[in-house]
Amino acid sequence: MFWPLRRVPCDLIWTTVTSPLRSILQRTVENFGLADAEKNFRNTFIDRNRGKPLFLMLVEKLKGMRIDEFLQQIPEYVSKVNTEANQHIHCYVLGDEHRFYVGIVPADDAPGFLPNIDGAMGKFHGEAPKDGHGSFDFGIGRTQCNYISDAQEIFDELVRAAHKNLKDNLVRWSWTYLNRANDYFANVEANAVIQPIIYFDPKKELYSIKGGEVFVGGELYASYSELLRDIPDDQDINRVELLILEKIVMACHEAPGLLKFNVSPQTLIDTFPSAEKVFRFNELLLRQKLNPQNVRLELVEKPYEEHEIKLKDVCRYFFQFGISFAADDFGVKSQSHQVILDLGEMIKEFKLDPISFKFKPEEDQTKFLDNLAFIDYCIRLADNREAIITAEAVEDYDTMRFLIAHQVFHFQSHIFCKKLPLIYYRENFHKMQNLPESAVRKILSEDDLIQRQKDVGNIFELARELKLF
Known part of the structure; x- marks a missing residue:
């Protein structure tokens, strides 16, 4: 009526x-x-x-x-x-x-x-x-x-x-x-942002945007973990994460490239206990004209408990549709390390945080050798699964080239791009391809251009302004 x-x-x-x-x-x-x-x-x-x-x-x-x-x-x-x-x-x-x-x-x-x-x-x-x-x-x-x-x-x-x-x-x-978390959930699609992943092609020596990690709260939170810490204890965290996940998918309508969504292992176990729930999630992706094979769930380092339903079984439901997983903060002694062993081939990406690394042997030779060994370990894990290694928080050109020399070709770092509005990313994805190594080297090696890159927040856009691209 x-x-x-x-x-x-x-x-x-x-x-x-x-x-x-x-x-x-x-x-x-x-x-x-x-x-x-x-x-x-x-x-x-x-x-x-x-x-x-x-x-x-x-x-x-x-x-x-x-x-x-x-x-x-x-x-x-x-x-x-x-x-x-x-x-x-x-x-x-x-x-x-x-x-x-x-x-x-x-x-x-x-x-x-x-x-x-x-x-x-x-x-x-x-x-x-x-x-x-x-x-x-x-x-x-x-x-x-x-x-x-x-x-x-x-x-x-x-x-x-x-x-x-x-x-x-x-x-x-x-x-x-003021409840910052409520502001986050109230945001609309226009506030969705993506932290791009940049891929370096070692044969062509070109940099291209491949996809990125999606957030629906704009710049309110620097990371997903920071948001979760702001959720009151009396809230149903599983329901909150499901809300975030669905908002992200809706915001990504027809977005190109590899799209990464954060989720904690416990929420996966509790929220998707059956193949039917995962089927509905896959249907949601298809309605938004997203290819499930271009969707990756990044498992947040957070303690979880398994009973009758195992994380591996839940992840297998997703993997059957082509949805893969990324492992973050997977130190050998962490629970996340057991996750990557359990999930095997379903893990298609390993996150590496070089900001805590020392890459100069003259500063700390033991730490330098430990880091080389860890990178080698990551490479072997990735090779066994046909996975990639993505370096986060790379702060300078020398560190980036060091990682490239050791077979790390994917970067999720502000030296290339800050978080971009998802609408901008969707409309300009094709323009952020094939940036020559010479342009990157020039921008990231000269102090005045480094500062301009920090201000612009998009190395592809700056390279065009400088007519390097």
């Missing part, structure tokens, strides 16, 4: 309400029956809108206005805080005057539109008492994890999150604070 509004239509679907809304929505209630209202609300709100961001708002203590009056204000306030004034939303309602849920999704005619529901309702909550329109308390749960999980799982998570957010809001309205 559609309820026309002045600016943005709000689609009211079901409710278990008694009067005064019963007369307004009686046909809808009769169609489904009160006993089935929650089930129908859950299935239609979620299943009809798979692939869209879902918001579930819990409203309590509504005073001074009827539910229908309250609902009419939602799209009005969405229009106030979103510049896309012509965008539409749909609302699905369940409950009565004392407590009710409002499911909110972008309309079908607004692809890619992400309504700022938190901002809109915060503004509504603050202005309503001042304007004499009444008052209310609210909490919002949100998720884009609606491809892989079933409707019941998603609904339960949204309800839990909405209740928790209501509790948090009651505190927030008394105490003002």
Whole structure:
């Protein structure tokens, strides 16, 4: 049933309400029956809108206005805080005057539109008492994890999150604070960035962008591990990581090259315990026009526990679709080292952090020899798996050439590129190919050009400015 509004239509679907809304929505209630209202609300709100961001708002203590009056204000306030004034939303309602849920999704005619529901309702909550329109308390749960999980799982998570957010809001309205992690999750596709991987072709002596590690929070966090440390202990970390993973995939629509997504081993075990869940993830990749063989999951160094479900078995589900894995921080004594032994050929990339290495024998010969031995060990691991070694945090040209001399040809380092907006990467991927070694050597060997490269943050772009490319 559609309820026309002045600016943005709000689609009211079901409710278990008694009067005064019963007369307004009686046909809808009769169609489904009160006993089935929650089930129908859950299935239609979620299943009809798979692939869209879902918001579930819990409203309590509504005073001074009827539910229908309250609902009419939602799209009005969405229009106030979103510049896309012509965008539409749909609302699905369940409950009565004392407590009710409002499911909110972008309309079908607004692809890619992400309504700022938190901002809109915060503004509504603050202005309503001042304007004499009444008052209310609210909490919002949100998720884009609606491809892989079933409707019941998603609904339960949204309800839990909405209740928790209501509790948090009651505190927030008394105490003002900034939660950087919430800002991260609220970011839209335009904030997605990629840290490029640059490949050196030793035969042609050319540098080309191959792909990169994708982040959806822009520059809010320097690394994925830093983000995880900022998640409160009372949060479901598996659900948080699944949210991040789905947001990343959505942001990567039609992105070229090798795309790396971070995930912790425990989340893989807990979130993808069956082949069916992995199949849904693969379907999500295909919908975004991504080749699963160009997708790599980077396993974050984080303790994990195995019981009936083993990490190796879960990874095998992914590998059957061509999705491979990268090992990070895999010191011989770490749990990650056991991971690379268990996963075998499924590991297609080893991350190397040369920033802690000493490559000059005159400074520390023992450390120098240890590092050479470790690089040799990495090369043997990589060769056995037809994998690559990617050097991170390379800070100077000499270190890079040292690594190239020892068969390390992939670099994920700011000396080539800072994090690039994913939109820019997608549009300019073909322009960041075949940069001559002579251009790289010149830029990274002269002090003034080194500084310019730090400012520009893209060696391909700077080389073009200098007419070296």
